């Protein structure tokens with residue numbers, strides 16, 4: 001008797017009803033790369049002791065007559081397009097390899113504040129901005145990835161314009177926009193979003209001294225995606241984000257390859 005009861009749900013899981021199958025046909029999507037390439041000009045935080053280093057191990061013909069190329073790389077975790085794992089600002093919170101894939105692969109909402117940031121490089125996304133977005137595009141669902149578009153990626157890789165200052169070792173004179181604390185609380189604590197992404201160097205604005213947004217996000221195990229690019233190529237809603245960081249065990253972050261799948265117009 002009990003086996004008959006058990007079999008039916010199992011069959012339903014294996015054979016979804018007609019029309020319910022989730023088939024991902026990439027021909028119906030435009031693929032957008034949200035990632036800056038890593039190279040010698042990649043921007044790191046001013047206090048970072050080093051940047052991206054690629055050391056050539058071999059490039060050319062081998063003694064056995066075939067071509068062979070290989071490099072060694074060395075990079076601080078936090079530079080270029082990268083992940084902030086929750087442990088970056090949250091003791092005991094998730095490290096890079098522990099972040100559930102559901103927080104790295106999710107639908108995006110793109111909030112565009114580029115007009116406001118053009119007038120004020122210290123602009124912070126406000127609670128009102130989020131509410132205004134929601135009044136036009138609907139409430140942000142839990143589990144969504146929020147991408148804040150400031151327009152700052154157009155300055156990449158010019159360190160002085162992108163960060164607002166290029167004094168090595170001094171992070172106190174930076175000027176660039178990002179999330180504000182109240183908006184972050186709304187998104188993280190009330191909307192329960194999966195991740196916060198931005199096209200500037202930090203999910204806190206340049207003049208932040210207390211990294212309030214990082215701490216609000218970390219507290220809820222919400223990762224950050226920083227130094228994204230091409231956010232202008234995304235719709236306010238409808239894109240699927242795949243943001244896969246290097247799986248560094250115990251890592252506080254790391255290099256990130258982020259892409260978007262945007263439904264193509266039929």
Ligand SMILES: [Zn+2]
Nearest residue numbers: 078083084253
């Ligand atoms: Zn970071």
